[in-house]
Amino acid sequence: MRLRLPLFLVTGFGVALLLQYFIPLPAGQAFYSRALEWMQVIFAAGLLLGGANFARLHLKRAATRKDERPYSLLALAALATMLVAGAVSIGRDSTFLWLFDNLQAPMQQTVFSLLAFFVATAAYRGFRLRSVESGLLLSVALIVMIGRIPVGELISPVLPQAASWLVDVPAVAAKRGILIGVGLGSVAVSLRVILGVERAWLGGSQ
Amino acid sequence: MMPARPGLFAIVLWAAASTSAAAPPASVLQAPHAADRPWDKGGALVVTWQNTMPVDFTVHVRRLGGAEPVALGPFPISSEQFIDSGLTSGIAYVYELAVHDPDGNQVSVVRTSPAQPRPNLFDLSRADEAILIALLFAVFLWGTFRGSPREIRPIAGVTAMEEAMGRAVEMGKPVLFSIGWGAQLDKPATLAALNLFGYIARKAASYGARLLFPAHDAVIMAAAQESASAGARLEGRPELYREEDIYYVTGSQFGYAAALDGILCREKPAATFWIGTFAAESLILSETGNQVGAVQIAGTDSTIQLAFFLVTCDYTLIGEEMFAASAYLTRDPKAQGALWSQDVLKVVVATVLVVGLVAALLNWHAVGNFLRGF
Numbered sequence: 001m002r003l004r005l006p007l008f009l010v011t012g013f014g015v016a017l018l019l020q021y022f023i024p025l026p027a028g029q030a031f032y033s034r035a036l037e038w039m040q041v042i043f044a045a046g047l048l049l050g051g052a053n054f055a056r057l058h059l060k061r062a063a064t065r066k067d068e069r070p071y072s073l074l075a076l077a078a079l080a081t082m083l084v085a086g087a088v089s090i091g092r093d094s095t096f097l098w099l100f101d102n103l104q105a106p107m108q109q110t111v112f113s114l115l116a117f118f119v120a121t122a123a124y125r126g127f128r129l130r131s132v133e134s135g136l137l138l139s140v141a142l143i144v145m146i147g148r149i150p151v152g153e154l155i156s157p158v159l160p161q162a163a164s165w166l167v168d169v170p171a172v173a174a175k176r177g178i179l180i181g182v183g184l185g186s187v188a189v190s191l192r193v194i195l196g197v198e199r200a201w202l203g204g205s206q
Numbered sequence: 207m208m209p210a211r212p213g214l215f216a217i218v219l220w221a222a223a224s225t226s227a228a229a230p231p232a233s234v235l236q237a238p239h240a241a242d243r244p245w246d247k248g249g250a251l252v253v254t255w256q257n258t259m260p261v262d263f264t265v266h267v268r269r270l271g272g273a274e275p276v277a278l279g280p281f282p283i284s285s286e287q288f289i290d291s292g293l294t295s296g297i298a299y300v301y302e303l304a305v306h307d308p309d310g311n312q313v314s315v316v317r318t319s320p321a322q323p324r325p326n327l328f329d330l331s332r333a334d335e336a337i338l339i340a341l342l343f344a345v346f347l348w349g350t351f352r353g354s355p356r357e358i359r360p361i362a363g364v365t366a367m368e369e370a371m372g373r374a375v376e377m378g379k380p381v382l383f384s385i386g387w388g389a390q391l392d393k394p395a396t397l398a399a400l401n402l403f404g405y406i407a408r409k410a411a412s413y414g415a416r417l418l419f420p421a422h423d424a425v426i427m428a429a430a431q432e433s434a435s436a437g438a439r440l441e442g443r444p445e446l447y448r449e450e451d452i453y454y455v456t457g458s459q460f461g462y463a464a465a466l467d468g469i470l471c472r473e474k475p476a477a478t479f480w481i482g483t484f485a486a487e488s489l490i491l492s493e494t495g496n497q498v499g500a501v502q503i504a505g506t507d508s509t510i511q512l513a514f515f516l517v518t519c520d521y522t523l524i525g526e527e528m529f530a531a532s533a534y535l536t537r538d539p540k541a542q543g544a545l546w547s548q549d550v551l552k553v554v555v556a557t558v559l560v561v562g563l564v565a566a567l568l569n570w571h572a573v574g575n576f577l578r579g580f
Contacts, residue, residue, distance in 0.1 A: 022336050024247030024325040026295075039392070042425065050424030050454040057453050104458070111460035111467075115486060118493040125496075126517030175509045178525040180555055182507045185529025186394035188548045191346045193397050197540045200404030200532060201397050201429060202436075 007196045014194035055079060140166055234314040235265065235283075240301050240321035248295035248325030253318060254287040255303060262308045271299035271320070280306065293323045342551065349547030356542045363503050363521030364531045367406065370477035370501040371415050380416040380451075381406070382475040382500070384466060384491060385482035387422050387459045388508065391429065394529070395507040399482035400429055401532035402505070406479060407437030411446050419452040420469060422462045427454045463487035467494045480504040480519065481528060484511045492518035505531065 017035060020028040058072040065072075085096040127138045146152040147163025192198035236256035243250040253267065264280040269290060281288050283305065293299060298320040305313045374381045383403055389396040403419070410417040417434060421427035431452045438447035455465040467490065470478070478495040480488065481504065488504075488511040495502050496518045504515035505523030515522045523531060530548070533541035558577065565573035 018339070022329055022332050023327060024329045025327065026325060029325075046424040046428075047457075048424075049428065050421075050457070053424060053427065053454040054456075057450060060450065104461075107464075108458060108460040111464045111490065112486065114490055118489045122489055122493055122514060122517045178509050178512070181526030181552070182395075182509075182529075184548050184551050184555070185398070185526040186507075187342055188346060188544050189394040189398045189401075189529050191343070192350070192541065192544050193394075195347075195350065197350055197538075197544065198397070198401055198532065200402075200536075201400035201433065 003199065003202055006202055007199070011194055011196060014190070051079070235259075235303050235305055235316050238301070238303050238316045238318045240299065240318040242321060242324050242326075243289060243291075245326050245328060245330035247329045247331075249293050249323050250289055250291040251293060251299060251301075251321050251323050252287060252289050253301050253303075257283050257286055259283055259305065260308075263313070264306045266304045266306055266312075268302040268304075269299055270302060270317075271297060275302070295323050295325055298322050345550055346544055346547045349543040349545075349550070350540050352543050356546050358530070358534050358542065358545065361523065361527050361531060361534060363505065363523045363527065364534050366501070366503060366521050367479070367535075368409060370479075370503060371406070371409050371413055373501055374415045374476035375413045377476045379476035380418050380473055381410060381477045381479070382418045382420075382466075382469065382473070382495075383479040383481070384420065385426060385430075386480070386484035386506065386508075387462050387487050388483035388485045389426060390423065390483075391425050393483060395483045396426065398529045398532065399505070400426075400433060402479075402481055402528070402535070403430055404433040404437060405532060405535050407434040408441055410434075411438040411441040411443050414443070414446060416448070417451060418469065418473065418475065420455045420462075420466055421453065422455060422457055422459075424454050427452060459485065459487055460490075463490045466491050470494045470498050470500070474498045475500050477501045477503070480506070480515065481523070482506065484508050484515075489514040489518065495519075 013035065017032065020032050055076065058075050062069050062072040062076070082096065082099065085094070085099055088095065090096050123141075127134070127141055129135050129138055143159065144163045144166055146155065147159040147161075152159040152163070189198065193201070236258055238253075238255045240251050240253045242248075243252050255265070261282070261284045263283040265283050266280050267278040267288065269276040269278055278288070278290060290299075290301075299322070300320050301318045302315060303318070304315045307313055371381055383406060385396060385399045385403070389399065391397075407417060409415075411434075419427070419430045419434070421430060431449055434452055435444070435447045435449075438444050456462050466487075470491075471494070475495075475498070478492075478500045480492055480495075480502065484491075484506050485508070488506070488508070492502060492504060492515055502519035503521045503523075504519040505528035506512060506515060507525055507528065509525070512522065512524060526548070530545050533545045561573065562577050564570075565577070
């Protein structure tokens with residue numbers, strides 16, 4: 001029953017929502033809108049569940065792990081502060097927005113900016129000349145990088161054209177090949193889930 | 207008898223005059239009519255008329271029935287119909303059809319009777335999609351329930367999963383699995399990744415490896431907890447399931463990346479699995495994983511992030527390999543049958559691509575238009 005009920009719901013809703021796409025009667029449209037509303041409800045409930053899990057985890061860590069206690073207490077304090085600030089007011093000049101703009105946004109930007117350094121180290125590792133394939137990768141990367149900067153045009157007008165061709169033709173061809181595989185794979189997994197063949201995601205045996 | 211003859215003649219004349227008065231003059235549009243467009247999703251009416259006038263006349267149509275009349279532009283009188291779409295189903299509309307001569311003078315005006323657009327039982331404009339989906343269903347159902355075990359080419363990343371976990375156990379370090387910040391439970395890629403997580407959770411329980419799953423979505427976290435708990439139970443080692451190792455971190459993209467970087471640096475996992483839907487956090491995570499010396503196995507449907515995984519991870523499942531991995535790992539005949547169906551459809555898609563290419567090169571417009579219709 002623990003597995004059968006979710007499988008029954010998945011199959012029922014999967015088939016009903018698929019049929020609804022082709023049957024434009026008002027009842028079908030209403031069912032679709034209601035299903036979307038329920039997704040929002042589940043998302044909201046998920047936020048509550050996440051918040052509760054976060055609080056429980058850090059309370060436990062603060063109580064049991066001495067070395068991580070300050071971090072867990074800070075995380076709990078941040079959670080409480082944002083909850084209180086959000087409950088008091090959410091608007092243009094609210095404390096909540098101030099905290100978001102002046103604390104969370106800069107921290108996110110800081111982590112995002114790390115990407116520049118990681119790209120450099122990853123590119124260094126990726127472009128090391130070890131084999132014929134990596135040599136090919138290095139050559140193509142050099143053409144694209146030099147062709148995309150103004151000095152590339154100065155070296156040779158062919159370079160920007162070659163860079164554009166590499167990006168627009170072989171890269172797109174490979175991407176489309178992958179996307180076709182992903183599309184068919186998505187359909188296969190969806191059908192396996194709807195038909196109840198695939199159950200591992202529910203914690204069932206295959 | 208003679209006096210009666212002028213009377214009879216007058217009656218005939220009157221009758222003839224009455225008949226000509228009942229029939230509209232030639233300059234008036236004949237049989238104006240508005241009706242619901244059949245086999246659609248609603249919101250469209252078909253306005254028709256019969257033409258008895260010279261072809262260089264035009265019909266100026268106005269829609270009445272909304273807040274104010276809407277001019278729908280002149281139409282050639284010989285077209286005898288036009289479709290008005292974008293209407294609200296269930297509201298009655300009347301159309302005013304004014305005939306103009308070639309000099310632009312209005313000759314006559316008629317109105318249709320009221321008509322309401324209604325949604326129908328089947329949307330015929332989606333018939334091609336219905337046929338395509340029915341074919342896909344048929345091929346997949348046939349392959350799945352035929353369910354014969356098949357030889358699947360080994361996928362390096364998948365065969366390395368068990369080795370990676372064995373390494374973690376030998377080193378006494380945990381295994382980390384991330385499904386990516388872009389994952390949502392309604393995406394097939396997320397379900398495929400959770401299927402793999404179910405397999406890895408079972409293997410981790412059988413080896414006695416500690417499995418970490420920091421989640422960005424509480425619903426995914428709940429599904430993963432259920433999956434890991436069942437995996438440990440199925441391996442007969444329920445005591446190895448640790449709920450506190452599958453936890454919610456944050457819904458913020460770079461908050462999630464920062465949290466996982468912290469976990470990687472503190473816990474130093476021996477193996478990391480980056481399987482699911484990733485966005486800009488992919489390189490931050492996998493590069494940090496590389497720096498802490500973990501064996502890394504990635505798999506994603508995000509084509510942009512594949513390049514980052516390829517240069518930072520030891521093994522990468524490219525696109526469809528991620529969807530095929532669970533069938534490969536479980537050796538379930540039904541899952542392998544579905545995989546076979548997927549390959550059949552790939553051959554069909556490749557054939558269609560070749561036919562389309564040849565049709566384009568040889569200017570076979572009919573074939574090209576037919577394929578474009580899908």
